[in-house]
Every structure is written in C-alpha cells, then in structure tokens.
Amino acid sequence: MATHKILLLPGDGIGPEVMREVSKVLGWLTRAGVAAFETETDLVGGAALDAHGVPLSEDALGRAKAADAVLFGAVGGPKWAGVPYARRPEAGLLRLRKDLGLFANLRPAICYPALADASALKRELVEGLDIVIVRELTGGVYFGEPKEIVTLEDGQKRAVDTQVYTSGEIERIAAVAFDLARKRRNRVASAEKHNVMKSGVLWKEVVTRVHAEQFPDVGLEHVLADNCAMQLVRNPKQYDVLVTDNLFGDILSDVAAMLTGSLGMLPSASLGAVENGTRRALYEPVHGSAPDIAGQNLANPIAMIGSLAMALRYSFGLVEAADLLEGAITRTLAAGTRTRDIAGPGVNAVGTAEMGEAILREL
Amino acid sequence: MATHKILLLPGDGIGPEVMREVSKVLGWLTRAGVAAFETETDLVGGAALDAHGVPLSEDALGRAKAADAVLFGAVGGPKWAGVPYARRPEAGLLRLRKDLGLFANLRPAICYPALADASALKRELVEGLDIVIVRELTGGVYFGEPKEIVTLEDGQKRAVDTQVYTSGEIERIAAVAFDLARKRRNRVASAEKHNVMKSGVLWKEVVTRVHAEQFPDVGLEHVLADNCAMQLVRNPKQYDVLVTDNLFGDILSDVAAMLTGSLGMLPSASLGAVENGTRRALYEPVHGSAPDIAGQNLANPIAMIGSLAMALRYSFGLVEAADLLEGAITRTLAAGTRTRDIAGPGVNAVGTAEMGEAILREL
Numbered sequence: 001m002a003t004h005k006i007l008l009l010p011g012d013g014i015g016p017e018v019m020r021e022v023s024k025v026l027g028w029l030t031r032a033g034v035a036a037f038e039t040e041t042d043l044v045g046g047a048a049l050d051a052h053g054v055p056l057s058e059d060a061l062g063r064a065k066a067a068d069a070v071l072f073g074a075v076g077g078p079k080w081a082g083v084p085y086a087r088r089p090e091a092g093l094l095r096l097r098k099d100l101g102l103f104a105n106l107r108p109a110i111c112y113p114a115l116a117d118a119s120a121l122k123r124e125l126v127e128g129l130d131i132v133i134v135r136e137l138t139g140g141v142y143f144g145e146p147k148e149i150v151t152l153e154d155g156q157k158r159a160v161d162t163q164v165y166t167s168g169e170i171e172r173i174a175a176v177a178f179d180l181a182r183k184r185r186n187r188v189a190s191a192e193k194h195n196v197m198k199s200g201v202l203w204k205e206v207v208t209r210v211h212a213e214q215f216p217d218v219g220l221e222h223v224l225a226d227n228c229a230m231q232l233v234r235n236p237k238q239y240d241v242l243v244t245d246n247l248f249g250d251i252l253s254d255v256a257a258m259l260t261g262s263l264g265m266l267p268s269a270s271l272g273a274v275e276n277g278t279r280r281a282l283y284e285p286v287h288g289s290a291p292d293i294a295g296q297n298l299a300n301p302i303a304m305i306g307s308l309a310m311a312l313r314y315s316f317g318l319v320e321a322a323d324l325l326e327g328a329i330t331r332t333l334a335a336g337t338r339t340r341d342i343a344g345p346g347v348n349a350v351g352t353a354e355m356g357e358a359i360l361r362e363l
Numbered sequence: 364m365a366t367h368k369i370l371l372l373p374g375d376g377i378g379p380e381v382m383r384e385v386s387k388v389l390g391w392l393t394r395a396g397v398a399a400f401e402t403e404t405d406l407v408g409g410a411a412l413d414a415h416g417v418p419l420s421e422d423a424l425g426r427a428k429a430a431d432a433v434l435f436g437a438v439g440g441p442k443w444a445g446v447p448y449a450r451r452p453e454a455g456l457l458r459l460r461k462d463l464g465l466f467a468n469l470r471p472a473i474c475y476p477a478l479a480d481a482s483a484l485k486r487e488l489v490e491g492l493d494i495v496i497v498r499e500l501t502g503g504v505y506f507g508e509p510k511e512i513v514t515l516e517d518g519q520k521r522a523v524d525t526q527v528y529t530s531g532e533i534e535r536i537a538a539v540a541f542d543l544a545r546k547r548r549n550r551v552a553s554a555e556k557h558n559v560m561k562s563g564v565l566w567k568e569v570v571t572r573v574h575a576e577q578f579p580d581v582g583l584e585h586v587l588a589d590n591c592a593m594q595l596v597r598n599p600k601q602y603d604v605l606v607t608d609n610l611f612g613d614i615l616s617d618v619a620a621m622l623t624g625s626l627g628m629l630p631s632a633s634l635g636a637v638e639n640g641t642r643r644a645l646y647e648p649v650h651g652s653a654p655d656i657a658g659q660n661l662a663n664p665i666a667m668i669g670s671l672a673m674a675l676r677y678s679f680g681l682v683e684a685a686d687l688l689e690g691a692i693t694r695t696l697a698a699g700t701r702t703r704d705i706a707g708p709g710v711n712a713v714g715t716a717e718m719g720e721a722i723l724r725e726l
C-alpha cells in the first residue's frame with residue numbers, strides 16, 4: 001500500500017482547531033486500512049512569523065514541495081495587522097501558491113439542501129445550486145511587478161500594482177475550466193473587464209481561441225466581471241463553471257460562497273500542472289481564520305474535512321474513501337448536527353470537536 | 364431666473380428611450396416656471412462611433428465642458444463588440460469622466476419599500492436598505508499606464524494594466540465619503556485589498572490619516588474588498604457610506620444595486636472638484652444599455668429621471684424641484700404603476716413612455 005505524504009499547515013485563528021478534526025479523520029482512515037498516510041505539521045502565517053520571523057520558513061516550503069498534498073487551514077488576524085507588508089501572514093500563503101505553481105484554484109459553491117434557509121437569498125434561487133469557480137491563482141495583480149509605493153518630489157506617495165497576464169497563463173487555466181465543465185453540465189462562463197482592461201481583452205481572446213481549438217463541444221459565454229457579480233446575486237443557478245482571473249476570482253468566489261449559506265462548509269483545491277502523472281496540490285477551506293471565534297470550539301470543521309476529501313479524490317486517487325467521507329458529512333448534517341454558523345434559530349449547536357466526532361461516528 | 368445649461372447624451376440601447384422621458388420632465392419644469400433650462404443633445408458611445416468614427420467627438424466633449432451638468436444615458440452593445448479597443452463605446456464614457464475630472468462617483472443603493480420583494484435577498488435583509496457607494500472614478504486600473512498588449516519573442520502575448528493611486532487622489536475621495544457620512548448615519552467603511560496590493564496599503568493609510576485629521580467624529584471601519592462583497596450579500600444594512608477604488612467600486616456598487624431589487628430605479632452622480640463655487644457633474648442611471656430590450660418601450664425610465672432629480676439637487680441647487688420630482692416618482696410607484704422589470708408576477712406592466720407620463724401626471 002502506497003504511503004501518501006501530507007503536510008498539515010494549520011496556520012492561525014480557527015485553523016488549528018479545524019485541522020485537529022482532520023487529523024482525527026486521517027487517524028481513522030489509517031486504522032481502517034483505507035490507506036497509509038505520513039503526516040508532518042508545520043507553521044504558516046502569523047504563527048510562523050511569531051516563531052521564525054517569516055510567514056513561511058524555507059523549511060516549511062521545502063516540506064510542502066516534498067509532500068504529495070498540502071492541507072492548509074487559514075492565516076491572518078488583528079495580532080499581525082501592523083507587520084511590514086513583506087512579512088504579513090498572507091505572504092506565506094501567496095508564496096506557497098507561487099512557488100508550488102498552484103495556478104488553478106477550484107472553488108465549488110454548493111448549496112446543501114439542509115442549509116438552503118441559511119442563505120441570504122430566497123430559497124428557490126439557491127436550492128440545488130452547484131457551481132465551480134475556476135480562479136487563476138499565480139498571476140495577475142497579485143504577483144505582477146512593479147508593486148511598490150514611492151514618494152514623489154512633492155511629498156505625495158504613489159502606489160502601483162501591476163496586472164499582468166500572458167497568453168500561456170490564460171490558456172492553461174481556460175483548459176482546466178473547459179475540462180472540468182465536460183465532467184459537469186458542459187458550460188463555461190468567462191468573466192473579465194475587456195471594456196476597460198487590456199488583460200481582459202487578451203483573456204477574452206485566448207479563452208475564445210482555446211474553446212474553438214480544443215473544446216468546441218463545451219458551451220461558452222463571456223460576461224463582464226461587474227455584471228457577473230450581479231448575475232450571481234440575481235440568478236446564480238445560470239452558471240456551471242465560471243473561469244476568471246486572480247483578483248476577480250477572489251471576489252466572485254467569495255460572493256458565490258456566501259450565496260450558498262454554507263461558507264463554513266466549502267473546501268477548495270489549488271492545483272499545479274500535471275508532471276509525470278502527478279501534480280502539486282494544496283487544499284484549504286474557503287473561509288478565513290475568523291479570529292473573533294478562534295480557540296472557542298465554535299468553528300465549523302466541515303470545510304476543512306471536505307478539503308481532505310478533495311485531497312483523497314484528486315491527489316491520491318482514493319475515490320471510494322472520498323465518497324465515504326463526503327457521505328459521512330452528508331449523513332451527519334441530515335441527522336441535524338449543526339455548528340453555530342449553520343444552526344437555525346432555536347437549534348442547539350455543537351462545537352468543533354463534537355462535529356468532528358459526529359462525522360467519525362458516521363464513518 | 365438663471366438658465367441652467369444641460370447636455371443630454373442619450374447614448375446607446377435603452378439610453379435614448381429613457382432620456383426622452385427626461386426631456387418631457389424638463390419641458391414640464393420649464394413650463395411650470397420652476398427654472399429655465401437650455402438643453403443640447405449630442406452623441407456618445409456606439410451612436411457617436413457610427414456617426415463620427417469616435418465614441419466621443421471633440422465637439423461633444425467641448426459641450427460637456429461648457430454645460431452646467433451632463434445627463435448621460437448608457438453606452439455599448441453587441442453591434443460594437445468587434446471595434447478596436449481605443450474606439451469602443453465605453454471609451455466615450457471613460458474620456459468624459461477623465462477629462463471632466465469627475466473623480467467622485469456616488470451610487471446610492473436604496474431598496475424602495477414597494478419593491479423589496481423584487482430583491483433576490485430575503486425581505487428582512489433589504490427592507491429599508493439605504494447605502495451610498497462612493498467610488499473613485501478617475502484613477503486606478505482604469506487609467507494607469509502602461510496599459511498594453513505586447514507580443515513576446517516566443518510568440519506569446521502579454522497584457523498589462525496598471526493600478527496606480529497617489530495619496531492626493533485617495534485624500535480627496537475619502538473627504539467626499541466622510542463629508543457625505545456626516546449628512547447621513549455618520550459611518551464610513553473603506554474597502555481595499557491591503558493584504559495583496561500596495562495600492563490597498565496606501566489606500567488604508569491615507570483614509571486612516573484623513574479620518575484622524577479631519578473627520579474624527581465619523582465612524583470608520585476598514586474591510587477587505589472580498590469580505591465586503593460577502594458582507595453586502597450577508598447583511599447589507601450594516602453599511603452607511605462605502606468608499607472604495609475604481610475597480611472594486613465597479614463591482615461592489617453593482618452588487619449593492621442588484622441587492623435592492625431596484626436596479627432600474629437607481630441614479631448616480633459623478634462629481635468633479637469644487638472650483639469657484641461650482642463643480643462639473645455627470646448624472647447617469649446605474650443600469651446599462653440593455654440592448655436586449657432596447658427600442659421596445661420596455662425600459663424603466665425611473666433611474667434616468669432620478670438622475671435628473673440628483674442634478675436639480677446637486678448641480679442647480681433646486682432642492683424643492685428635486686423633492687417634487689422624487690415625490691412624484693414615489694407616488695407613481697405607490698399607486699402601483701410598474702414597468703416590466705419591477706412588476707411582480709401577475710401585475711400588468713406599463714411601458715417606458717407610460718411610466719414617464721404617469722410621473723408627469725403626479726407632478
């Protein structure tokens with residue numbers, strides 16, 4: 001039986017709590033003989049900054065590169081609000097994305113039937129919602145140079161960020177989106193601002209070409225990013241796969257996640273290119289570090305446990321184990337077990353650890 | 364009686380139809396002796412491109428500069444999808460904003476009680492919603508240089524857009540937001556991505572300083588743009604005034620507008636700096652050119668007529684006339700008159716012209 005090497009990076013805020021539940025599930029999977037896992041744990045974000053003075057040590061980066069998959073919790077919090085830009089907690093995550101080449105971020109936005117009423121939207125608009133945002137993750141304004149603040153002669157400051165995309169970067173993310181759509185409802189919407197941005201012009205041109213040359217069987221629609229944000233609110237079910245750049249993807253995927261009413265439930269995968277049959281991958285919940293509820297056993301561990309299920313499926317080929325784990329989550333919810341974020345009014349909520357144990361019992 | 368010079372730029376799609384209703388209202392105001400208006404009409408967007416080969420003629424720009432206020436309809440449509448970037452319809456609007464120095468875009472998002480059920484959100488989340496997005500309109504990634512697509516040696520293309528902000532640009536838009544908040548519920552939220560963008564770092568720093576030095580009495584909160592988009596969906600009423608940059612403002616104001624269920628009802632004002640007691644101004648509906656329903660007498664003219672009301676109030680100091688006009692709109696809605704976009708199921712909808720006439724009757 002192959003041993004799968006996993007690096008756990010719990011990070012800050014609620015990260016360690018939700019990761020603890022993942023460790024329990026990994027322990028169960030090993031004991032049940034499903035697969036053999038070798039896990040290491042390291043620091044990232046504010047936790048790494050406190051310990052090593054940097055938000056990601058070279059050592060941790062090396063371990064991430066050597067692992068078959070990285071499970072990532074969350075980073076950041078008010079404690080590190082004042083640290084210099086280059087050492088802020090988020091820089092640890094951005095460095096992982098960039099240095100592992102994780103250019104494709106898949107963010108499913110699924111509305112769990114049991115939770116449709118938790119959505120801000122009317123039930124009929126979100127019930128059955130199942131879309132995936134494919135966000136480009138290693139380009140755009142996140143990494144483009146120059147990125148600087150300079151002081152001008154008149155004493156003013158001037159800040160610059162640079163949005164850059166090459167046709168190659170757009171091609172590979174478009175291919176991921178079309179490929180995914182073929183396994184789903186066969187429709188892709190591509191969002192940009194070609195009416196204002198040159199990167200949007202190139203984005204639209206390349207997506208159109210990749211579609212015509214390699215995926216003519218998939219439905220393709222172009223939509224302006226501002227209109228797309230509106231459409232997500234008006235009628236999210238019109239979309240299947242939505243592909244967009246790093247910055248628009250940051251915002252649109254958060255809107256889509258919030259629509260579902262299930263923010264604490266949504267996992268995500270960040271994937272690199274396939275090389276020799278394998279690809280680097282990092283799995284993380286869509287939610288953030290939620291410092292306001294950290295350390296109180298209040299966080300919902302399902303997004304983090306669901307991220308493990310994605311890792312089983314996409315990095316280790318353990319499709320049955322992934323089904324098993326996702327089934328256990330669904331049954332736990334169906335049985336009415338709720339953490340505070342998804343408990344309706346009048347419903348008794350359980351804690352992070354209790355939710356983890358309820359899922360283990362269902363396994 | 365002073366004569367107010369207005370330039371009408373109906374533009375494309377439903378622009379001309381909704382502007383026609385504004386002309387009727389201006390006619391009534393003149394006949395009723397409320398004020399004297401001198402109006403000129405010119406082309407912009409696709410219409411100007413078809414006639415003059417450019418989306419805004421020098422002549423039209425000159426008239427806009429000479430006017431006391433510009434009323435703008437909407438631009439763009441599939442007919443001009445293939446035109447070169449520099450001549451696309453939107454370039455006409457962007458040039459007006461830039462050359463008139465209209466740096467402050469005020470976009471109210473108001474949920475009209477009669478229309479709360481038209482929102483995708485649950486009634487209790489949007490009923491009574493009244494926020495204003497203050498969007499910086501002449502800087503950022505919309506205008507920064509370099510903005511280009513180049514072909515690399517390996518045949519790939521590379522697109523670049525540049526997000527630039529100076530402290531001065533941020534100061535003046537922050538002051539507009541704080542000033543406005545004082546006349547409202549005295550709270551400002553400022554949205555950026557300081558965790559990823561240097562322009563976000565400068566934005567946060569300058570807003571904090573302007574607040575401390577000039578507006579310490581106003582409540583101030585900083586929020587990440589992605590989180591802000593989520594919060595707008597989760598609980599929009601938490602906001603009063605929301606200040607943000609050009610690109611985030613484009614998206615967040617569209618989300619906010621869509622939340623209200625009243626997209627066809629929302630006017631906006633784009634204002635320049637005050638010089639010698641006056642300021643340049645352009646008023647336009649938040650909605651776009653809606654080519655799919657253009658020319659069919661289906662569009663809702665209220666956002667355009669409401670834009671005239673804003674002009675009366677902010678550019679001409681005709682506060683009573685603005686109240687009168689807004690009162691007529693409210694009474695028309697209260698009487699149950701609805702265009703198609705805001706008619707609930709089973710409600711008979713009137714056309715663009717009929718809605719305009721109904722408002723005239725209420726005047």
Ligand SMILES: CC(C)[C@H](C(=O)O)[C@@H](O)C(=O)O
Pocket residue numbers: 090093094250558559589
């Ligand atoms: C933490 C932050 C740097 C990150 C981003 O902006 O990409 C987060 O918002 C996300 O979406 O994963």
Ligand SMILES: CC(C)[C@H](C(=O)O)[C@@H](O)C(=O)O
Pocket residue numbers: 195196226453456457613
């Ligand atoms: C038409 C387009 C250029 C414009 C923008 O992106 O600013 C529009 O979306 C708006 O919000 O006014």
